[in-house]
Amino acid sequence: MGGCLALLALVAFASVALGAKPLPVDEVWRALTAPTGTDADAVVRELRVPRTLLGLLAGAALGVAGAVMQALTRNPLADPGLLGVNAGAAAAVVSAISFLSVTSLSQLVWWAMAGAAVVALLVHALGGGRRATPVRLALAGTAATAALHGYVNGVQLLDTAALDRMRFWTVGSLASATTDVVVQILPFLTAGFLLTAAVARPLNALALGEDSARSLGANLNRTRLLSLLVVTLLCGAATAACGPIVFVGLMVPHLVRAVTGPDLRWSLPYCAVLAPVLLLGSDVLGRLVARPSELQVGIVTALIGGPLFIHLVRRARRTVTL
Secondary structure (H helix, E strand, O other): OHHHHHHHHHHHHHHHHOOOOOOOHHHHHHHHHOOOOOHHHHHHHHHHHHHHHHHHHHHHHHHHHHHHHHHHHOOOOOOHHHHOHHHHHHHHHHHHHHHHOOOOHHHHHHHHHHHHHHHHHHHHHHOOHHHOOHHHHHHHHHHHHHHHHHHHHHHHHHOHHHHHHHHHHHHOOOOOOOHHHHHHHHHHHHHHHHHHHHHHHHHHHHOOOHHHHHHOOOOHHHHHHHHHHHHHHHHHHHHHHHOOOOOHHHHHHHHHHHHHOOOHHHHHHHHHHHHHHHHHHHHHHHHHHOOOOOOOHHHHHHHHHHHHHHHHHHHHHHHHHO
8 A cells, every 4th residue: 555655646746747838847846835926836736736636536536436336236347437427417517508508617517416416316216226236226327328328419419519518528637627626526525435434344245145245234225325325426526527537447446456355445445546546647648648739538548448348348258158
């Protein structure tokens, strides 16, 4: 864990120091510790620091949500978007833009959170409510996601202004980060992380099977509902601020389990540290390879995660065949 934290600190400093505008390291350090009002100070403190903070929070949220999602569905290929959270946030954002002419990112964050919460509750109800099972939740989430994606595409085709405003958000980016956005999502993330600590032990019991979990004293309905709430809070807040960033919640739990094993009491803290490393590292890479412009972080994580996902599917298929 000490090594992981050191790596996170290194990547976070790289996120502040590197970007489309080259800045000497000593100038970056001076801007952080003793600002004098120069242009470099404005770039570092007003643009890169909020961007780095958002990357740290969103990365931790996506990594932890992915681990909880995979434990809840007992599916190692599950992604936080499986419950329709990303699609619900996107549907709410495109509705606010097209029908209410909302343009402020600080307002869109609240719309996205509301859409994510409504769709998560709908998926839980469609999945059977108290009788929900991992398979029912996955099927309900897939159906809701498909329907909402069709709605979002339809609205964008009919409203070119909504299409232009949504294009940047749907790719997934940290470029529009501000201190206000970070402050607005912080309460949701804090609540999500606190609830995660409460569901770690019963989710460990659920991994042994429903009968074994009941014999160990786990309340299955409460565990599923709280886990659903955790994924909604964490993934919904991250999606609201950054757009739908894929594969972070899928890749990091796999890498972490190879080190810690399946015990969520160990894997969740590692996911919270290593997921921001992946997200911020991808963001820095996207800024460097496309100077003076930048490649959005959602594109970079998709390019990295696509081949890994194919590898995981092929490995799972070989395991089933054997």
